[in-house]
Amino acid sequence: MRRREGRYLLRNESDGRDPGTLWGFYMQLVRVEEAFRTLKGDLALRPIYHQLERRIEAHIFLAFLAYCLHVTLAQRLTAHARGLTPRAVLDQLKAIQMLDVRVPTTDGRLAAYDALHPA
Numbered sequence: 001m002r003r004r005e006g007r008y009l010l011r012n013e014s015d016g017r018d019p020g021t022l023w024g025f026y027m028q029l030v031r032v033e034e035a036f037r038t039l040k041g042d043l044a045l046r047p048i049y050h051q052l053e054r055r056i057e058a059h060i061f062l063a064f065l066a067y068c069l070h071v072t073l074a075q076r077l078t079a080h081a082r083g084l085t086p087r088a089v090l091d092q093l094k095a096i097q098m099l100d101v102r103v104p105t106t107d108g109r110l111a112a113y114d115a116l117h118p119a
Contacts, residue, residue, distance in 0.1 A: 038067060
C-alpha cells in the first residue's frame with residue numbers, strides 16, 4: 001500500500017494500447033465529468049423538459065455557451081488572478097443591482113440602457 005501512495009491504478013481489458021494513450025482517455029473522461037458537475041453546480045443548469053426539438057437544441061446550445069464562458073473565465077483567472085475561482089467571481093457579480101450600458105451608435109451618440117437586477 002505504501003508503494004502505491006499517490007499513484008493511480010487503472011484496470012482495463014487490455015487491447016494492446018499504450019498506457020499513455022489509456023491515461024489520456026481517462027483524463028478526458030475526468031474533464032467531461034467535471035464539465036457536467038460545473039453545469040449542474042456553478043452554473044445551476046438543471047434538466048428542463050422541452051417539447052419542441054428547436055427548444056431542446058437551443059437549451060443545449062445555451063448550456064454549452066455558458067460552459068465555454070465558465071472555462072474561459074477559469075483560464076483568465078489562472079493567468080491574471082491566481083487563487084480566484086469562477087464561483088467566487090460569479091458570487092461577486094450576483095451582488096450587482098444596477099447596470100448602466102452605454103452603446104455607441106453609428107451617428108456618434110451614446111445609447112444608454114439601465115437594467116435593474118435584484119440581488
